[in-house]
Amino acid sequence: MSGAPGRLVLLGHPVGHSLSPAMQNAALRAAGIPLRYELMDIAPRRLEDAVLQLRRERAAGNVTIPHKEAMVALCDRLTGPAIATGAVNTFWTAVDGALVGDNTDVDGFDASARALVGRTAGRDVLLLGAGGGAAAVLVALKRWGVARISVYARTEPRARALIARTGAVATVIDDPTPVLPDITLLINATPIGLRDDPLPADPAALRRDCAVFDLVYRAGETALVRAARARGLSTADGLGMLVEQGALAFERWFGVAPDRDAMWSALPERR
Ligand code: NAP
Numbered sequence: 001m002s003g004a005p006g007r008l009v010l011l012g013h014p015v016g017h018s019l020s021p022a023m024q025n026a027a028l029r030a031a032g033i034p035l036r037y038e039l040m041d042i043a044p045r046r047l048e049d050a051v052l053q054l055r056r057e058r059a060a061g062n063v064t065i066p067h068k069e070a071m072v073a074l075c076d077r078l079t080g081p082a083i084a085t086g087a088v089n090t091f092w093t094a095v096d097g098a099l100v101g102d103n104t105d106v107d108g109f110d111a112s113a114r115a116l117v118g119r120t121a122g123r124d125v126l127l128l129g130a131g132g133g134a135a136a137v138l139v140a141l142k143r144w145g146v147a148r149i150s151v152y153a154r155t156e157p158r159a160r161a162l163i164a165r166t167g168a169v170a171t172v173i174d175d176p177t178p179v180l181p182d183i184t185l186l187i188n189a190t191p192i193g194l195r196d197d198p199l200p201a202d203p204a205a206l207r208r209d210c211a212v213f214d215l216v217y218r219a220g221e222t223a224l225v226r227a228a229r230a231r232g233l234s235t236a237d238g239l240g241m242l243v244e245q246g247a248l249a250f251e252r253w254f255g256v257a258p259d260r261d262a263m264w265s266a267l268p269e270r271r
Contacts, residue, residue: 075101108245
């Protein structure tokens with residue numbers, strides 16, 4: 001566990017768009033902890049110096065794009081999920097002074113996707129994307145006892161490297177269309193949907209019992225979630241995962257669970 005953090009930050013570049021400060025500051029207020037969660041916009045070339053300074057301040061916090069992979073080498077100790085994903089999204093200074101790196105995206109995805117699908121064993125999963133979010137998904141899915149995982153990414157070697165790195169039992173496919181009628185869980189881990197892009201996959205091709213989990217979140221929900229729900233499918237966007245990964249980070253920093261309702265109420269309405 002963390003020693004009492006001297007400072008709480010989000011390291012990224014850019015970071016201005018992040019919902020984490022509103023969410024974490026609501027949790028800090030609800031817990032009566034006199035700290036503020038601050039944005040730290042740090043260009044990649046300044047990351048090492050920034051982390052040195054944060055060590056001196058016994059800081060804790062989160063890490064976002066583009067620093068999650070680089071942070072691995074700057075920590076003294078890594079948790080299992082950070083090692084398995086090759087990415088750090090949460091860090092703290094331990095009582096012995098060591099900087100510890102963790103990846104709460106793994107359990108954040110796990111909790112919110114389990115809430116969506118209920119029974120996990122035997123699922124036939126299609127994962128779209130091969131970046132940091134997809135890595136957290138694959139590591140979590142290793143615990144699920146799924147029947148099959150197919151991974152589609154526009155940069156195919158990235159998908160192969162991801163599977164090798166996470167040790168997941170999964171198949172890289174070069175076209176998602178043929179598997180759509182068979183799968184029982186579609187997971188979008190690409191940023192498609194963040195703006196008014198086309199759908200990452202056509203929900204009309206999915207079975208009635210296929211659940212759809214979109215890691216992307218935005219005000220008004222994503223086009224994928226809306227289209228899948230219009231077909232009567234069970235859906236979740238990335239807000240639940242965002243809250244869970246943030247709540248788990250809070251637990252690592254302070255040793256107590258945050259008030260998740262307070263965190264939710266600091267986020268924009270879904271619709
Ligand atoms: P990332 O590391 O940059 O990876 C993005 C992946 O999507 C890569 O495979 C990339 O392919 C692919 N991609 C990007 N643009 C694409 C396009 N137009 N068409 C097809 N594929 C495309 O990003 P990430 O960290 O995994 O994040 C992905 C999304 O998940 C983001 O929207 C992020 O906000 C979201 N996310 C949400 C949570 C949460 O808590 N809800 C957590 C993590 C991530 P290339 O390699 O070819 O570029």
